[in-house]
Amino acid sequence: MTGEPGMRYETWRALALWGEEEAAAAMEVIRSRSLFRYYGPDLGHRTDTFEREFSELAGVPHTVAVSSGTAALTAAMVGLGIPAGAEVIVPAVTFVGSVSAVVAARGIPVFAEVDDTLTLDPGQLAGLVTERTWGVMPVHLGNVAADMDPILEVARRHGLRVVEDAAQAAGVGYRGRPVGGLGDAGAFSFQLDKNITAGEGGAVTVTDPDVYDRVARYQDQGGQFTTSKGATRGSGDQPPFIGTNTRMTELTAAVLSAQLPRLAPMCRRLRDVARQVRAETADLSVQWRRLPDEEGSGGDLTLFLESRLAARRFVAGLHEAGIPAHTMYQGQTVTSNRAVREGRTPWGVEWDRPPRFRTSEGLLGRSVTIGLGAAMTDDDVTALVAAFRKNWEGATGQAG
Known part of the structure; x- marks a missing residue:
């Protein structure tokens, strides 16, 4: 543990x-x-x-x-x-x-x-x-x-x-x-x-x-x-x-x-866990991250809330229930890094300040990723689903 x-x-x-x-x-x-x-x-x-x-x-x-x-x-x-x-x-x-x-x-x-x-x-x-x-x-x-x-x-x-x-x-x-x-x-x-x-x-x-x-x-x-x-x-x-x-x-x-022999079975298991959670919350109006190929995924459970505030509430509620969750990169694009933003390399400034990436910022800031572990048990998955449903209403105002 x-x-x-x-x-x-x-x-x-x-x-x-x-x-x-x-x-x-x-x-x-x-x-x-x-x-x-x-x-x-x-x-x-x-x-x-x-x-x-x-x-x-x-x-x-x-x-x-x-x-x-x-x-x-x-x-x-x-x-x-x-x-x-x-x-x-x-x-x-x-x-x-x-x-x-x-x-x-x-x-x-x-x-x-x-x-x-x-x-x-x-x-x-x-x-x-x-x-x-x-x-x-x-x-x-x-x-x-x-x-x-x-x-x-x-x-x-x-x-x-x-x-x-x-x-x-x-x-x-x-x-x-x-x-x-x-x-x-x-x-x-x-x-x-x-x-x-x-x-x-x-x-x-x-x-x-x-x-x-x-x-x-x-x-x-x-x-x-x-x-x-x-x-x-x-x-x-x-x-x-x-x-x-x-x-x-x-x-x-x-x-x-x-x-290496464990890699494919682990990805399959985590992919199945993610599918189970999505299936058992299908009655909720969840905006899941779009997967270009779900069959190839290594097991991702990321969703978008309606606002950064709602995402923070959902993360906090899951944490309180003992479920690990976070907003990816704390809601910040890589261009938020000062050195990247200012184009600073060890040998000088090499590029101009990039623009704001408002679409990326918006998606990232509203995202919540629920951590999935390779040693998760069926009881862990059950607890995850229960916590998800319980905290959904508090984060979104929608009945779970």
Whole structure:
């Protein structure tokens, strides 16, 4: 159980299911004394194994394991050849890491409204394209895929690269296809509250072998160098460049591999819980978040109230009943971040102040997300439904 007073169940996903498998995988690496992915006294190649397994999950030929979701987004854009100063369209509702990655890749973020999916509004995309636009970053937010088909259509029409921010969506699908394999590259996070976790970690998924080569080299110092042990890495087939170090460790990879078999069943269970709650509150006039593909969702329970005040009342009532709930990002778009708003990067001001995103602000501020945990019992679901119905009238003035 969580340490927070009054909580009936944990909202952790992968972490709630941790057990002996993770401990055994970690201890095997520790005992081998080979925590670095390329060499050691008894190297088990756990990172190589994780990359193969994750490629199968994402339905792509290639995965590069890295140190975080932000590192994955950065490496994906570098691998795709983003020019310095190029514009990347990013939804106004996302974690600041999406913007950080664009900056790290020497790009310029351009922000777009979201619609009632809380993901990038495809109808707004074409109007933001200029001669400087290089790509678009749809964000699969809170285990819900962005509406990718119309986004991909606009991208193809304008020759844009598509980098999927799937940090919050491992195991999620869109119309029968896994996210991370729909655009030109995908990026995943394995931070603590994600669907699989090692505390931190990330992965880049790609199809094009040349892009894979650039991503793999970028996250490993450029790939073409000589070590003290006399080994040179990198094929040498492409022009050399200086990279960075965002490599994944063997320990991280081993812990993540232990969780992959649980990912699909966990997403199914949480998807079923969300469906049950919606079905058992179907007589109420609830405006649920629109899901571009409910079958592919990883289990989301987000609704919109009539006002920010009503959303706050509903959250407070649920908390009092012991049900975890919140307004996503505290109702603030990513452009509310001062550095983002003012275009401030480590090397100076790089873009003009963006406009207000009133549609996104309105939807976000009126939203309530009810936390679902991987270890929820049937009794937990029953209590959730009861609390939802009881607090609905107090928040909305409508009988529940």
